[in-house]
Amino acid sequence: MCQPLRKRPAPSFGLCLSATRCTLMRCMLVFCAIFGLSTSVAALSAPAPILLDESNPLVQAWPAVTLLSDPQKKLGIKEVMEARDRFTTPETAYGTLGLRKDAVWLLVPISVSSQSNGLWVLDIDYPVLNRIDVYLTHDKTLMEQARLGSLQPQDQRPIRSRSHSFGLKLKAGANYDLYLRIESKGALILPITLSKPSEFHANALGEQMLQGLLTGLALCLLVYSLAQWLTLGEPLYVKYAILIFGSLLFSMLQFGVGAQYVWRGNTWMELHTAGLASLIAATGSFLFIEQALEGPDVHPWISRLMKAGAGFTVFFALCFSFDLIDIYIVTAVISTLGLAPALLGLPGAISRARRGDSVGIYFLLAWAAYFVTTAVMVEVIKGRVGVNFWTLHSFQFGATFDMLVFMRVLGLRTKALHKAVEHARRERDSLHSLAHTDPLTGLPNRRSLNASMADAINHAGPENVVAVYMMDLDGFKQINDQYGHDVGDELLIAVAARLRANVRHSDLIARLGGDEFVVISSGLHSVQQARDRADKLLEAFNDPFALSEKICRIGLTIGYALAPQDGSDAISLFKRADAAMYAGKNDGKHCARRGDGTVPASSHTDWQPLDGSKVTEF
Ligand SMILES: Nc1nc2c(ncn2[C@@H]2O[C@H](COP(=O)(O)OP(=O)(O)OP(=O)(O)O)[C@@H](O)[C@H]2O)c(=O)[nH]1
Numbered sequence: 001m002c003q004p005l006r007k008r009p010a011p012s013f014g015l016c017l018s019a020t021r022c023t024l025m026r027c028m029l030v031f032c033a034i035f036g037l038s039t040s041v042a043a044l045s046a047p048a049p050i051l052l053d054e055s056n057p058l059v060q061a062w063p064a065v066t067l068l069s070d071p072q073k074k075l076g077i078k079e080v081m082e083a084r085d086r087f088t089t090p091e092t093a094y095g096t097l098g099l100r101k102d103a104v105w106l107l108v109p110i111s112v113s114s115q116s117n118g119l120w121v122l123d124i125d126y127p128v129l130n131r132i133d134v135y136l137t138h139d140k141t142l143m144e145q146a147r148l149g150s151l152q153p154q155d156q157r158p159i160r161s162r163s164h165s166f167g168l169k170l171k172a173g174a175n176y177d178l179y180l181r182i183e184s185k186g187a188l189i190l191p192i193t194l195s196k197p198s199e200f201h202a203n204a205l206g207e208q209m210l211q212g213l214l215t216g217l218a219l220c221l222l223v224y225s226l227a228q229w230l231t232l233g234e235p236l237y238v239k240y241a242i243l244i245f246g247s248l249l250f251s252m253l254q255f256g257v258g259a260q261y262v263w264r265g266n267t268w269m270e271l272h273t274a275g276l277a278s279l280i281a282a283t284g285s286f287l288f289i290e291q292a293l294e295g296p297d298v299h300p301w302i303s304r305l306m307k308a309g310a311g312f313t314v315f316f317a318l319c320f321s322f323d324l325i326d327i328y329i330v331t332a333v334i335s336t337l338g339l340a341p342a343l344l345g346l347p348g349a350i351s352r353a354r355r356g357d358s359v360g361i362y363f364l365l366a367w368a369a370y371f372v373t374t375a376v377m378v379e380v381i382k383g384r385v386g387v388n389f390w391t392l393h394s395f396q397f398g399a400t401f402d403m404l405v406f407m408r409v410l411g412l413r414t415k416a417l418h419k420a421v422e423h424a425r426r427e428r429d430s431l432h433s434l435a436h437t438d439p440l441t442g443l444p445n446r447r448s449l450n451a452s453m454a455d456a457i458n459h460a461g462p463e464n465v466v467a468v469y470m471m472d473l474d475g476f477k478q479i480n481d482q483y484g485h486d487v488g489d490e491l492l493i494a495v496a497a498r499l500r501a502n503v504r505h506s507d508l509i510a511r512l513g514g515d516e517f518v519v520i521s522s523g524l525h526s527v528q529q530a531r532d533r534a535d536k537l538l539e540a541f542n543d544p545f546a547l548s549e550k551i552c553r554i555g556l557t558i559g560y561a562l563a564p565q566d567g568s569d570a571i572s573l574f575k576r577a578d579a580a581m582y583a584g585k586n587d588g589k590h591c592a593r594r595g596d597g598t599v600p601a602s603s604h605t606d607w608q609p610l611d612g613s614k615v616t617e618f
Helices: 002-007 014-019 023-034 077-082 197-232 235-254 257-262 267-292 300-321 327-337 340-354 358-381 389-436 446-458 476-483 485-501 527-540 570-586
Strands: 050-052 058-060 066-070 096-099 103-112 119-124 131-138 141-148 164-169 175-183 187-189 192-195 465-474 508-513 516-524 555-563 592-594
Touching: 050 058, 077 131, 077 175, 096 358, 103 192, 119 197, 131 164, 141 164, 164 197, 187 358, 192 197, 197 235, 197 257, 197 389, 235 257, 235 267, 235 389, 257 267, 267 300, 267 327, 267 340, 267 358, 267 389, 300 327, 300 340, 340 358, 358 389, 389 446, 446 465, 446 508, 446 516, 446 570, 465 527, 465 570, 476 485, 485 508, 485 516, 485 527, 516 527, 527 555, 527 592, 555 570, 570 592
Parallel strands: 050 103, 555 592
Antiparallel strands: 058 192, 066 103, 096 187, 103 175, 119 164, 119 192, 131 141, 131 175, 465 516, 465 555, 508 516
16 A cells, blocks of 8 residues: 555655555545645646656656647657657646547656666556557657557567556666657546666555455455345345446456456457446446335435436446447446436435434445545546546545445345344244134134144054043033133133143143133053043042132033044044033033043034034044
C-alpha cells in the first residue's frame, strides 16, 4: 500500500501522501479531490526536462509533459518532431487528459545525469489505454520505438506486465525527447513514471499484491453468494452475485488483471469489458436493491421501475455484446441509469433507517461511499481531478466497501429468513400439537392415537403382545351433575395423572373424549401379563381422588383386546375392546373384560377410524 503512494504523488499533495498515512489526511485528500482542488498544471513556458538521476529512483513525468493534438490521427513521428514547438502544456488536472476522441502526442524531455547507469523503465500505470506508441529520440534522431497498449497482446509487449512499460537504455549525461502517441476509447488517464528497474518491480509488486487481494476478496464473495443461492434458494444471493461480478469485471479491466491473466490478448474483451461490466453491475444493483428493500417502505411502482431498469440494462448489454450499439451509447445509458437504483431505493432506505432498521442504515452508508468514490472517479475521467493513488483507486475501494456492506445486508436478510422459518416451524408444531392433543388433560387425542396404534400393531407377535385397553369412568355424569363441570374437569385431569402413574413409560395413554380413555401397552409377553396390567389399572382407582375442594371416588370399567390373539388391525381390536368394556358396564361396572370374541357385539360400539372408513364387522 505504501509503494503505490510514492509512485504517483501529485505535486501539490503527493509529498503529504507519502509522508503520512494517517486517516485524517486521506480524508482531506479525498475532499480535495472531490472539490477539484487538485492542481491543474498549466504552465505558461515549456517545462524543464526531467532529470534522471540515481538518487531519485522514481520520477513523475507529468510535470514535464507537453501535448499536441492529432484530430485526424495522421501525424507520424517525423512531422511531430518538426512540430516540437507547437506542443503545449496540458490544461487538465494532474495526470489526466479526460475523455478525448483525437490521438494525443505527448513530449517528455529527459536529461540523464552523468552519474546514471542509463537503465530506466518508462511506465504508464493505467492498463485500459488502448494504444500507446513510444518514440525515443536523441538530437532529432529516432533511437528506439515500441508499441504498448491494452490491444497489444502480452507476449508482444516489451515488458510483460499489468501496466504499460518499456525499458530504456540511455546514455549518461545525454538529453532525449520521449514522444508518446496515445489513442484510447476511454479516458486518457496518464500516471507516467520513469523509474529504476528495481523501483519499478517493487512498485509493480505492491500494486499487483493490492489487486490480488481485492480481486481475491471479490471472488470469495462471488463464490460464497452463489453457494448460498444454491443452498438456500434465496434469489437475493444471485442478485448480489450479479452485482459483484459486474464490479469485479470492471476492476479487473481497469487495473489490468483481466488482460494479464484472464482474457489475455482477447481484443473483444478489451473493447467490451468496460461497457458490459458497467451494465452487469447496474443490472445487479437494480435487482438487489429492489428485493432487499421490498416491503411497505417501497411503493410498488418503484419496484416495477427497478425491475424495468434491470430489463433495460440487460437489453443494452446484449446489444453491446453484438456490436449493435457502441461504447458511447453504453456510456450515455450508464450515465443515465447508473445512479437510478440508488436514487429509487433512497426513500425506502431512509424510511427504514428512520425506524432504526439496520438494513436502511447500511444502504445509506453504502450509497454515501458509492456517491463519493464514483464522483471522484468521474472527475478524474473528465480530467478535472488529478491522479494519485487514492483518486485512481477510489471506485475500486468504494465498490469493495459496498460489497462488504451489502454482504452484511444479506446476512441480516438471512437472519430474518431463519427467524421466519423458525416462527413458521413453531406455529406448525403448535398447530400439530393442538390437532393431536386433548386440551384438558394434555394427553394425546384420538387422532394421535390412530397413528401410534398402527405402528404398535405392525410389530405385534406372540412374543410382543400389544394390549388395547378401552376405559370409561363409572358414574362420571353424576359427579358433573352433583358438583358441577369444573369439578368434573378437575377429576378428568386427575384421572389422566393417575393413569400415567400406573403405566410404563413406553405405554401410550390417550383421551378419546368425555370420560373415555385408552391405554396401549406393547411388548407384553403373555395374555396373563395383559390381564395383570388391567387389574393394576383397576386397583389404581380404589383410592379416592383428592381434588382442590372435594375428595371423589370413581370407578373404572376396562375392556381390552390383544394383538395378535384377538385381532391384527386397529379397527377390530378397538371394536372388541369397546364391546368388552360395554359388557363390563352391563356386568356391574368397575371390572375388566377381554374382548376375545366371546363377548357379543355391543350396540354402543361407535369406534371409527379418522380416515372415515366404516367399521363393517365386529
Ligand atoms: N366435566 C366434563 N364433563 C364432560 C366432558 N366431556 C363429557 N362430559 C360429560 O361426561 C359425561 C359422560 O357420560 P357417561 O359416560 O354416559 O356418564 P357416566 O355417568 O360415566 O355413565 P357410565 O359410563 O354408564 O357410568 C356426560 O355427562 C358428559 O356431559 C368434559 O370435558 N368435562
